[in-house]
Amino acid sequence: MVKIPVKPESNSQQASQLKTVALDVGGMKCAGCVGAVERQLKNNPGVESACVNLITEVAVVEYEAQAINPQALAEKLTETGFPSQIRNRDRSVAEVTNQAQAKRQQQQKKQLWQLITAAILLVFSSIGHLHHLGFPMIPVLSNIWFHWGLATLALLIPGRNLLLDGARSLSHGMPNMNTLVGLGTVSAYSTSCLALWFPQLGWECFFDEPVMLLGFILLGRTLEGRARNQASAALEKLVSLQPAMARLTSENDATEDIKIPVEQVKVGEWLRVLPGETIPVDGEITAGETTINESMLTGESVPVGKSKGDRVFAGTINQQGMITFQVSNVGGETTLAKIINLVESAQTRKAPVQQLADTVAGYFAYGVMAIATITFLFWYFWGTHIWEQVLVVEPHDGMSITTSPLLLSIKIAIAVLVVACPCALGLATPTAILVGTSIGAEKGILIKGGDILERVEKLDTVVFDKTGTLTVGKLQVTDCVSLADISTESLLHLSASLESNSNHPLAKAIVEATPQQKLLPTSKIEEKAGFGMIGDIAEDTIVIGNQEWLQQHQIEMGITDSEKADDLINSGQNLVYIAKNKQLIGLIALNDSLRPQAKEIISKLQHKGLNTVLLTGDRKKVAEKIASHLSISQVFAQVKPEDKAKLIKSLQNNNSQVVAMVGDGINDAVALAQADIGISLQGSTDIAMETADIVLMQNNLTDIMEAIDLSQATVRKIKQNLLWALGYNAIAIPLAAGIALPSTGLSLSPILAAIAMASSSLIVVSNSLLLRWKPVTSSLSLLRASHSHE
Incomplete structure (x- = not known):
């Protein structure tokens, strides 16, 4: 279950309970901004x-409600240049859809403007230098004052927001990528202006460099933005599933339906859905039969048959018949809305490696400015005097010219400022997590965050609950043995009357196996999880449960009865004992068949080198029979629900194993919470979404394999991205600082530095997108195909 952290007691008073709020934060340009916002x-x-x-531009804050108002947090961020507002967690799917579409349109408009601006800047800046390539000189476009005007306009119009944001961030002690670019472009522009206005200095003008700097940076951000949109497309596709209108009808389905906006639908009303239409909200069918495509929620392409009494979910598609259903959940309470919120939350949770990357990136701009300053001082006071040849520029119109030490030092320092890229470092992890979790959501695998992905990648042991996980979870009565003067029919009827008060799978199976007749009234019901039930029927006290439950109620078993019970147990069946007035009167044997995929998925996990464990509350004989069939060597049987978490903890303490627990999300909630990775197969239950770290919406064991493979593939992308981001800066910054200039005469000009910087972020985002085109696992499709014919 979700645990709410509490601060330690102070002054003998317990700290107030923490609350969580999500803020939509704008204005973040790089990982330096992330660190700045977190520090604020x-x-x-x-x-x-x-x-x-x-990537998602969301901040999740845990705070003491008595100490601070979240609205104040949003206002403080807004004042420092990061426009923020509180996110409404109870948004309807329609609201989420509208917000996503509005944001997408705004981004596309901005990207188009940036692309046009970048193209204009680059074209006009390049035309003025075509005569150097042998083309005729264009008088106006080759004039130095034209290039001054072009550079001035570039800084005042497309570069204005960039420069203002960089200056504002620097003034608040939070320099970011725009600060570095702004310092570089303003330095190049200012130096060129001095050269133009004071020709006696003998400096050359390089107005093209601030123009091309801004052009390439805008171009890079446009391409990067489009790549980010592709990365988030899966979630937006999920968000857009709910229709805008619903058909309202009456309980008896006799009136004509009327169309109303889906946000006006209320719980308890009746809706009609025609073939081909999308289910607008969650509910229960009251009339009609059909098949429904639930692939958008579960990833399973095979349509599911539905009839009266079955649940339907928002966003799924009615394929065949007309149905009427009663509304059970609307707005933010629908399964679709919960999945959307869950995926959004998952994309906000950081992987541990991202915490380190963001910390480094938070101080990155300070480091780069320090390196640029040191670089300038070195070349101006020492470098140009030690290696005088670096001042000689390539032949220009047949003549070699010499530049000044000050101008060369400024150019090198500008290149250092521009080439450094905290963006690549900041995007390395969140883009991969965004793509990975979105792919999972499309396949019906809900992974709750980057920290989960990292833990799955380190997985050592997978613990399986038996009932409902490795087995179908549908118990059936196989034997009913009378041990007293009572018929098997009466024994079953008596048992079902008492068991009808329980939700335990064994109880449900006994009730379903009872012939259709009215159950007997019961009273004084008492149930103990993992043991059994006791209650009164008429004048008799009935005890139903396991052997330990009988012993607790001083009910003895004869030798003959024990032999009959042992025979059933040795055959691998679940056994329920029935006693009446402290006398054993019968035995009921039940069996649960294994899932078709169980044996192969265990084999696949073992083939990957993972240890597999069977954990069950059933008797040892039953557990060992199933374990033997599945080739599981480690078995823990007769484990009570409250002891399952203790067993998980003991496995974790054994050589610091990383343990995953696979369960149904209800009886195994505590064990799921204790495990390093809790995996639930009951995707539609609230407790599963709250407790498990990974929710498998298909209720399909094969998705465990896919979840592991997807996690490992995503973590590989994270490592590749971080390696590239760190490697790029480790190589690019020294090159820009002129490390190769004395020996080769080659240096990284500010323009080349801008191209490299823009490309760096784009490469990281594009590499993350490759997750979409690379198969997650080669064996999974074969595994599923083998079962499609069974």
């Missing part, structure tokens, strides 16, 4: 923790 939030008294995601 954490510096507020009452804020326990803050987690900010650059």
Whole structure:
């Protein structure tokens, strides 16, 4: 279950309970901004923790409600250049859809403007230099004052927001990527202006460099933005599933339906859905039969048959018949809305490696400015005097010219400022997590965050609950043995009357196996999980449960009865004992068949080198029979629900194993929470979404394999991205600083530095997108195909 952290007691008073709020944060340009926003939030008294995601532009804050108002946090961020507002967690799917579409349109408009601006800047800046390539000189476009005007316009119009944001961030002690680019472009522009206005200095003008710097940076951000949109397309596709209108009808389905906006639908009303239409909200069918395509929620392409009494979910498609259903959940309470919120939350949660990357990136701009300053001082005071040949520029119109030490030092320092790229470092992890979790959502695998992905990648042991996980979870009565003067029919009827008060799978199976007749009234019901039930029927006290439950109620078993019970147990069946007035009167044997995929999925996990464990509350004989069939060597039987978490903890303490627990999300909630990775196969239950780290919406064991493979593939992308981002900066910054200039005469000009910087972020995002085109696992399709014919 979700655990709400509490601060330690202070002054003998327990700290107030923490609350969580999500903020939509704008204005973030790089990982430096992420670190700045997190520091601002954490510096507020009452804020326990803050987690900010650059891609989704969301900050999740844990705070003490009595100490600070979340609205104040949003206002403080807005004042420092990061426009923020509180996110409404109870948004309907329609609201999420509209917000996503509005954001997408705004981004596309901005990207188009940036693309046009970048193209104009680059074209006009290049035309003026075509005569160097042998083309005729164009008088106006080759004039130095034209290039001054072009550079001035570039800084005032497309570069204005970039420069203002960089200056504002620097003034607040939070320099970012725009700060570095702004310093570089303003330095190049200012130096060129001095050269133009004071020709006696003998400096050359390079107005083209600030123009092309801004052009390539805008071009790079446009391409990067489009790549980011592709990365988030899967979630937006999920968001757009719910229709805008619903057909309202009456309980008896006799009246004509009327169309109303889906946000006006209320719980308890009746809706009609025609073939081919999308289910607007969650509910229960009251009339009609059909097949429904639930692939958008579960990833399973095979339509599911539905009839009266079955549940239907928002976003799924009615394929064949007309149905009427009663509304059970609307707005943010529908399964679709919960999945959307879950995926959004998952994309906000950071992987541990991202925490380190964001910390480094938060101080990156300071480091780069320090390196640029040191580089300038070195070349101006020492470098140009030690290696005088670096001042000789390539032949220009047949003549070699010499530049000044000050001008060369400024150019090298500008290249250092521009080439450094905290963006690649900041995008490395969140883009991969965004793509990975979105792919999972499309396949019906809900992975709750980057930290989960990292833990799955380190997985050692997978613990399986038996009932409902490795087995179908549908118990059937196979034997009913009378041990007293009572018929098997009466024994079953008596048992079902008492078991009808329980939701345990064994109880449900006994009730279903009872012939259709009215059950007997019961009273004084008492149930103990993992043991059994006791209650009164008429004048008799009935005890139903396992052997230990009988012993607790001083009910003895004869030798003959024990032999009959042992025969049933040795055959691998679940056994229920029935006693009446402290006398054993019968035995009921039940069996649960294995899932078709169980044996192969265990084999696949073992082939990957993972240890597999069977954990069950059933008797040892039953557990060992199933374990033997599945080739599981480690078995823990007769484990009570409250002891399952203790067993998981003992496995974790054994050589620090990383343990996954696969369960149904209800009886195994505590064990799922204790495990390093909790995996639930009951995707539609609230407890599964709250407790498990990975929710398999298909209720299909093969998705465990896919979840592991997807996690490992995503973590590989994260490592590749971080390696590239760190490697790029480790190589590009020294090159820009002129490390190769004395020996080769080659240096990284500010223009080339801008191209490299823009390309760096684009490469990281594009590499993450490759997850979509690379098969997650080669064996999975074969595994599923083998079962499609069974």
